[in-house]
Amino acid sequence: MHTNSHDIVTFYHQHVTAGSFSISDAADSRSITGDALGRLIVGAANRLRVAGLGPGDRVLFMDGQGLSAFVHFWATVLLGGVFVPVDTSWPLARIASTCLRLCPTVAVVPAAVLAGFQTRLPDLPLLSANELASGQSTFVPADMPADAAAAFLLTSGSTGEPKIVVHGRDALLRSARLAVETFDWRGGERLLNLPEPHTMSGLRNAMLAAPMAGMSWVSAAVEQRSNLFALCDLLATHRIQRLVAAPMLLRQINLQGARLNPSTLASLKAVYCTGADLHIEEVDRFHARYGIPVINYYGLTETVGLCLSQRIESWQPGDRSLGWPVGCRVRLMAADGQEAKPGVSGELQIEMPLPMQRYLEDPVATAQRFDGQWLRTGDLAYRDGDDRITLTGRASAFINTVHTEKIYPGEIESALEQLPGVAQAAVFGLPDAAGGERIAALIVPLSDASPEDLAPQRLALGVREILGPSRVPVAFRCVADLPRSSNGKLLRHALAAIFEHAH
Numbered sequence: 001m002h003t004n005s006h007d008i009v010t011f012y013h014q015h016v017t018a019g020s021f022s023i024s025d026a027a028d029s030r031s032i033t034g035d036a037l038g039r040l041i042v043g044a045a046n047r048l049r050v051a052g053l054g055p056g057d058r059v060l061f062m063d064g065q066g067l068s069a070f071v072h073f074w075a076t077v078l079l080g081g082v083f084v085p086v087d088t089s090w091p092l093a094r095i096a097s098t099c100l101r102l103c104p105t106v107a108v109v110p111a112a113v114l115a116g117f118q119t120r121l122p123d124l125p126l127l128s129a130n131e132l133a134s135g136q137s138t139f140v141p142a143d144m145p146a147d148a149a150a151a152f153l154l155t156s157g158s159t160g161e162p163k164i165v166v167h168g169r170d171a172l173l174r175s176a177r178l179a180v181e182t183f184d185w186r187g188g189e190r191l192l193n194l195p196e197p198h199t200m201s202g203l204r205n206a207m208l209a210a211p212m213a214g215m216s217w218v219s220a221a222v223e224q225r226s227n228l229f230a231l232c233d234l235l236a237t238h239r240i241q242r243l244v245a246a247p248m249l250l251r252q253i254n255l256q257g258a259r260l261n262p263s264t265l266a267s268l269k270a271v272y273c274t275g276a277d278l279h280i281e282e283v284d285r286f287h288a289r290y291g292i293p294v295i296n297y298y299g300l301t302e303t304v305g306l307c308l309s310q311r312i313e314s315w316q317p318g319d320r321s322l323g324w325p326v327g328c329r330v331r332l333m334a335a336d337g338q339e340a341k342p343g344v345s346g347e348l349q350i351e352m353p354l355p356m357q358r359y360l361e362d363p364v365a366t367a368q369r370f371d372g373q374w375l376r377t378g379d380l381a382y383r384d385g386d387d388r389i390t391l392t393g394r395a396s397a398f399i400n401t402v403h404t405e406k407i408y409p410g411e412i413e414s415a416l417e418q419l420p421g422v423a424q425a426a427v428f429g430l431p432d433a434a435g436g437e438r439i440a441a442l443i444v445p446l447s448d449a450s451p452e453d454l455a456p457q458r459l460a461l462g463v464r465e466i467l468g469p470s471r472v473p474v475a476f477r478c479v480a481d482l483p484r485s486s487n488g489k490l491l492r493h494a495l496a497a498i499f500e501h502a503h
Contacts, residue, residue, distance in 0.1 A: 008077060008150070008169040009141045011212070016041075016074060020187050020214035023067055026224060026234050031216070032067065036134075040067075043135030044075035048106060051125040055080030055142045057105035058152065061197065062086050062095065062113070063129040065206060066219040069197040071132055072108050073207045077150050077169065080142030081105075084152045085198035087485070096120040101164065101360070102152065146170040152360060153200060153301050164360035165301045171354035175200075175304040176208035178327045182309050183272060183295065185242060187214030190267075192240045194225050194249070200305035201274055205244055215242075228252050232264045239267040246488025247278040248424075250294065254285045255423070255446070268292050270312050274299065277490075279414040280320045287317045298322040298391070300377055302356045302369060308389050321388035322381070328352035330389060331374065332381060340382065345392045348381045349374040397492055399429035399437050407439065409492075412463060412471050419462040421446050421453025426482050427473060428495040440499055441473040444482055454478055477502035 015021060022033035032040070053059060059076045061083060063069060069085065076083040084102055086095055092113065099107075099121060106125045109117055117126055150169040154162040185191070191210050195202035210217040218238050224230045232253075235243070250273070253260060271286075272295045283294045296319075297309035308330070310323035331339055332346030340346030355375050358366045369376055380392045393408035409427035416425035424444035429437030445454055452458060456476045463472045479502050483491040 007146070008173055011173060011208075012074060012078065012141075015211040015214070019211060021211040022216045023070060024190075024216055024218045024238065025067065026218050026220040026238060037071075039134035039136075040071050040132050041074045041078070041135075042139045043133040044071045045079055045139060046135045047127055047131075047133075048072075048075055048079060048081070051106040051127060053079055053081050053105050055144060056082070056149075058082045058084050058102055060084050060086060060095075060099060060102060060104035060107040060109075060124075061129070062088055062107065062109045063197075064088055064222045065193065065196050065202055065225070066221070068108075068129045068132060070207055070217075070219075072129070073151075073197070073203070078139065078141040080144045080148065082149045082152055083203075085196075085203065086154065087198050088196065092116045092120055098154070099124065144169065147357070149357065151203060153198065153203065155301050163362060163365060166357040166360055167304055168354065168357055171304045171356075172204065172208055174327070174354050175204050175306060176212050178306050179204060179209040180213045182297075182306065182311070182326050183209075183242070183270075184312055185209065185213040185215060189213070189215050189241045189269075190218055190238055191215045191242045191244070192218045192220065192235065192238070193244045194220075194246065195244060200299060200301050201244060204305050228256070232260065235268065236264045236266075241267055241269045242272070243268055243270075244272045244274075247273045247282065248484075248488045250282045250286045251279075251417070251424070254282055254289075262290055265290050265292060270295055272297060277410045277413070279410075279417065280318065281414060281418055284317050296322055297326075298389075300375075302375060303328075303350055303352065303377070304355060307350050307352060319388075321384065321390040323388055325389070330383075332383060332389075342383050342385060345380050345382045348377045348379045348389065348391075350377060351375070399427070399439055407471060411467065412439065412441070412473065415463050415466040415471070416441060416443065416459065418466065419453070419459060421449030422459075423449075424482055426490055426492075426495055428492060428499075430475070430496065430499070438475070439471070439473040440475045441477075442482060442495060442499055442502065443476055443478050444480065445478055475499075 017034055017038035022031050024031045059081055061072055073083045108127045108129050111128045111130045114126055147168040147170055149166050150172055151167045153165045193205045197203050206217055220234055224234050270293050274297045278296050293312055293315040295310050295312055297306055299305035299307045306326055307328045308322040309326050329351040331349050333349055334340040334346045351374050379394050381389050383389055399407045399409060412427040413425045416422050422443055423446045426442040428440055430440045432438045459476055460472045477499050483494040
């Protein structure tokens with residue numbers, strides 16, 4: 001793999017249209033590769049150009065992971081434009097307000113919502129994401145510098161209003177190379193990448209890393225990705241070897257127990273998880289039953305994704321860490337401004353060649369994100385004797401108790417999800433009249449949970465037995481579901497309001 005990281009057009013010709021990469025449509029078993037894929041991309045580029053797109057212009061893309069996302073990403077980049085994928089779960093009103101910040105030249109949206117977009121954004125040219133047509137094979141890409149913006153990605157908004165992160169063409173290619181090398185992805189392997197294109201793992205893995213490795217990327221419809229049984233059928237039918245998924249999928253598979261035949265996952269070499277807390281209990285249960293390693297990796301939208309990862313060749317069950325730095329330097333800064341000693345928690349900071357360029361039109365937030373060349377993640381972690389990095393929590397997510405103790409909610413959530421009757425749990429802090437915060441929990445019950453399983457006294461006792469008395473929530477509420485982003489990350493800023501209205 002000798003890709004010139006400063007030439008995305010050369011990459012396109014070498015790996016998208018002339019390499020061994022292919023897109024397999026799980027719905028109808030089509031496989032598209034080489035010239036056929038290139039003609040679809042050129043056809044989309046012609047449509048975008050007619051709609052007014054030129055170098056530096058922005059394409060708002062609202063559709064799920066699949067062939068259309070791949071084609072429109074590459075059509076946008078070849079025209080010198082900026083690809084701006086947004087979360088398909090957002091209501092039209094939110095997308096319309098986001099457009100006021102983004103100022104796109106054209107939007108590509110599913111045919112089903114074209115009318116709604118036309119009503120809210122009558123002056124914005126619209127193209128249907130469902131329409132793909134072949135174009136002429138001859139096409140002259142725009143001549144753009146290596147650091148020209150290629151994508152704007154919106155942060156998950158798990159702790160508030162999303163920011164718009166600007167990524168250059170060279171940074172995306174570098175991140176893709178790190179993923180292929182770190183994950184040991186190889187030509188001819190079949191990849192199922194579940195994160196949506198508006199996430200870093202969705203964009204990088206599908207649009208860039210899979211072509212770089214020469215993989216066959218299996219494109220699954222949203223109905224297949226969101227239904228566990230349809231997803232398991234897809235894994236078995238297409239003999240998927242590499243699966244990228246949110247940690248919640250492990251929980252769902254584990255809850256099936258003996259009802260899921262182990263042969264369903266027999267082709268898998270590894271599962272890769274990021275974007276949310278990965279509970280080691282779920283990893284160990286999954287590995288004990290299926291013998292498949294679960295690779296935990298870490299990256300922010302601001303770090304262009306991957307910067308810490310476990311390695312498949314050294315992976316062992318029971319490893320709670322995020323592994324080792326990937327293509328970057330790491331430091332952990334204590335509250336006194338000094339580097340934390342091994343075993344002591346500090347803020348995780350990253351120094352790397354090509355981080356995000358900036359937050360769009362937000363120089364204050366951009367400056368706050370950096371300490372010189374070091375990008376401040378806002379996450380807390382410690383380094384062990386083997387130089388592995390273990391996350392302990394996010395500074396803004398900690399619960400500050402009346403005893404001035406900082407408690408990370410993830411450890412309590414993991415304990416609750418080990419109890420009978422609990423499918424999912426979310427823990428957060430409620431203001432206490434005496435100062436500090438009280439620990440509260442939202443519970444999503446299993447379908448066969450009994451009232452006794454969900455009794456507050458039973459839940460409290462279970463947490464006490466696992467973590468001790470200082471971690472026991474003082475209040476519980478049962479809800480049908482938890483607020484999550486499309487990549488499975490818990491939207492913690494919404495928990496208090498849900499708790500207030502739950503019974």
